[in-house]
Amino acid sequence: MAEIIDIVLAEDEPSLGQIIKESLETRNFKVHLAQNGEEALALYKSVSPKLLVLDVMMPKKDGFTLAKEIRLEDETIPIIFLTAKSQTQDVVEGFTIGGNDYLKKPFSMEELIVRINNLLHRTKTQLSAEALTIGKYIFDFPKQILTYEDTSYPLTHREAHLLFHLVKNKNQVLDRSMILKKLWGDDDFFNGRSMDVFITKLRKKLKQDDTIQIINVRGFGYKLVC
Template sequence: MPNPITILLAEDEPALGLIIKESLETRNFKVLLCENGEKAFEIYKSHSPELLVLDVMMPKKDGFTLAKEIRVIDDAIPIIFLTAKSQTQDVVEGFTIGGNDYLKKPFSMEELIVRINNLLHRTKVQKTTDILSIGAYAFNFPKQTLRYKNEDLQQLTHREAHLLFHLIKNKNQVLDRSLILNKLWGNDDFFSARSMDVFITKLRKKLSKDANLQILNVRGFGYKLIC
């Protein structure tokens, strides 16, 4: 039997949290249950779960705030929000922050399990295409490496890798400056913007061996990777 998938469940209602935990464990998931956002962040950092199920309304740190902090350091882990909120703007906010799915209370356990399995399947498929081609370069996002033809690997920093990943996913289109600043830096203030400019300069240098690749500054909007 394969090792169980580890799920971090953050739910401040003890009875509901226990029901979800026990139900998922009957499906061979390993569940790390915590009752507030601060504890959930600590467990995330120490246990490396493979999927997050986050209640939106929690003490100490709400689910949206927690997801924002996790997205700064992990752009790939699937996140499902649980909430009693039903207003459209709340749903939109959840997806804008980086949530992959949104389940309104009350919900059936079967529905939650189906959504979890769907997200895990999509993540597994995505991992089969970890190496992305960009001109004459091969970019391995999970390992944060960049190789030009048969030369030695270049090691990228965490932010360089995530910034390049988003540029590639939006190649030949404008990557919104404010959106990527909020996603990778947590805000879009002047100092974060200047920091991102530095990272863009570093990426240009690392991609400079292929004359067909350019990262353009689209003033007032963002950046465009020409490939």
């Protein structure tokens, strides 16, 4: 019998929330539906879900604010944003604060289900990864921690996955389009801007070892050199 997976869904439009809930529950998910950010936070704390689907524009507590609060407690739980926003800065903000994926309304239920399954699979596979050496750093991928001597740097879910792929392709070019599709779901302009932000953040966290570089190979992607 397939495992039932708990998901917290926060959607303030009752009809859309019910449609999503019913659709997901035909696919072995148990959906705990909230109509505002405060209800969603309470459900997160009581249910211990495997994944969160958060509408960005909600009463009492918006999706971005809610995600920031949850990331203070849990750096690993996958978060998908549902949004009508399409401004570049909104998309980048969503990923920067710890979102793992986003869907612009309107969207198809099949696409949401595929993205949920991809994130859950990605989270499960990370548990089998070993600690990796990057120059003088130790990268504990499952725990999402980068350590230099006695100092540890916690990584967000997306930072950890991006660094993992850079390390696995060390001294080789990591194809920009491929990694965008794998980690962001699409290689469009908005996602590309978001990835650039994460690359900058990783460079700052790796700056203690001057033998390490993340090089931008224009037109192709990035290369981790160490």
